[in-house]
Amino acid sequence: MTSEPNGSAAAPALACAGIRASYGPVQVLFDAGLTVEQGEMVALLGPNGVGKSTLLKVIGGLLRPDDGSVRLGGVDVTRMPTRKRVDLGLCQVIGQATFPSLSVAENLAMHGFTSGSRKWTKEAVEAALAVFPRLHARRDQPASNLSGGERQMLALAKAIVAEPKVLVIDEFSLGLAPVVVGGLMELVRRLNERGSAVLLVEQSVNVALSLVDRVYMMEKGEIIAEESAAALAADPERVRALMLGGHAAAGVGR
Ligand SMILES: Nc1ncnc2c1ncn2[C@@H]1O[C@H](COP(=O)(O)OP(=O)(O)OP(=O)(O)O)[C@@H](O)[C@H]1O
DSSP states (O other), rough: OOOOOTTOOOSSSSEEEEEEEEEETTTEEEEEEEEEEOOOOEEEETTTTSSSHHHHHHHSSSSSEEEEEEEEETTOOSSSHHHHHHTTTEEEEETTOOOSSSBHHHHHHHHHHTTTTTTHHHHHHHHHHHHHHHHHHHSBBBGSOOHHHOOOOOOOHHHHHHSSSEEEOOOTTTTHHHHHHHHHHHHHHHHHHHTTTEEEEOOHHHHHHHOOEEEEEETTTTTEEEEEHHHHHHHHHHHHHHHTTTTTTTTTOO
């Protein structure tokens, strides 16, 4: 496959293939692969410790795979540093990463600036704050004063400033009240409508299935199933078996 330097409109927004990755001598990913088409929302689900976050690290350039490839919009980024992946439109929302001593507004401006786009203008920061009245009210307070939910909002607000082509989110519902999660989901939908393809790793299957178009299930470092969210939502027994790591019980391959 050819790799155009600035990507191609027809290529998937994100494509990983044949990923093998290890921490020292311990191999965690075995031939893992997934694709997120332009404009699509996809979830990566699976039991604890099967390698979902590790695959996100490989996508973000934080862990060099032993084998396999990562492409963004058709560009092979496997050997590229994180910085270049960000330039190509990748934005990862992992945990509640913020600069704690900077104010809420400064965090947003800083993110726009470091993402190398012109989106760090005052207007973009104001537009992001306008989506979150709670952040707007705390715009001049240090990020260290924010609650867990407010920090998740700030992490997603950064994505608005960056207007990413590919938004990768790791566990945004973790520890948050349902009403906050509902608001964040709405925001992710809006980002998707504005053109961001989304890859979501999520422990809450309900959150994932109500948000995404398609789901990959991972077990022991491998993708074991891929289906539409609607088909999985209609088969709760199968979802339960997959999330418990019941490869055979879940009827994989049937
Ligand atoms: N930095 C690290 N060094 C060594 N082993 C690690 C490291 N990070 C993760 N692991 C191990 O790699 C395996 C996969 O971890 P990973 O965090 O990718 O799983 P996960 O599917 O995201 O889990 P969870 O749903 O619990 O977040 C686990 O056995 C974990 O203990």
